[in-house]
Amino acid sequence: MEILKSNDISQKGEFLINFIHRVITSCILVPFVIYIIFFFPRNLFIFSVFSISLVTFWEWSQFIYQKIIFKRFICTILFSIILLIFHLIIDFKILISNKLFIVVFSFSLIWWITSIFLIIFFPFYFKFLYESKELIFIIGTIIIFSFYFGILALKNIDSLKNNFLGTYLILYMFSLVWSFDSGSYFFGRILGKNKLIKSISPRKTFEGVIGGIITTYFVYYILEYFLPVNIFQKNFMLFIFTIIFWSIVGDLTESIFKRKFGIAESGKIIPGHGGLLDRLDSLIAVTPIFSLIVLISIEM
DSSP states (O other): OHHHHHHHHHHHHHHHHHHHHHHHHHHHHHHHHHHHHHHSOHHHHHHHHHHHHHHHHHHHGGGTSSSOHHHHHHHHHHHHHHHHHHHHHOOHHHHHHTTTHHHHHHHHHHHHHHHHHHHHTTTSSOHHHHHOHHHHHHHHHHHHHHHHHHHHHHHHHHHHHTSSHHHHHHHHHHHHHHHHHHHHHHHHHHHOOSEEETTTEEEEEHHHHHHHHHHHHHHHHHHHHHSOOOTTSTTHHHHHHHHHHHHHHHHHHHHHHHHHTTOSOSOSSBTTTBSHHHHHHHHHHHHHHHHHHHHHHSOO
């Protein structure tokens, strides 16, 4: 009995420390992210997203070559070359105005739909996926590239529409995804009893998901009041559900890879949050879907 009480106290102490770290880190990062989104010049903004994508892919490369730093470095260099080639040959205005962005995002959508089955049937089937370094490299390239492209495509709406609509949309997406993530974490650790999918992520609970949903709707109504974005008002329930659903899929998919390769956190770059991949896993899944909906909805 005393051991159980000791463990309970230890878990509460760990939660409190992590929660304090998260709050402090968020108080620093959120204003900085807002400043980057709104005030960085175009080229500096692109460089920032480029750098974030490279660090995220570096962390993803653990699933390719977990303990071979040199090979992980080579994989990351190859990914950076792909991004650079993309910038040299692609014109964003042509890509968006001619609806060619659908082709770019379709590859990412194929993976995220596949990942739903990966989650449902885990740990059975799909064993070939974890054994193929080439396939893991391709998957990482597709999903992180789609995240990179999605952010820049949304930002490019500013120049096409001559306003800050794209900038507001990026802030909108980040706010909703992170509010669900934070709400799920907080309510899950305080009230969580019923595991969501114990075999994939023992700490994720149904109570956490419900708390995340409530938090997301609360933040949505605040954003609707302050941000001049009204393209989702008619179908906002479906829109919120879409963001929440793919947030969960992105989170659980990364958890599967970390579990299969015995990795607790993708990195230590963000105190209280782990690595960039840990912080962006939901956004990486949501960004291509969100961007696709937005770009189809808005007439350029």
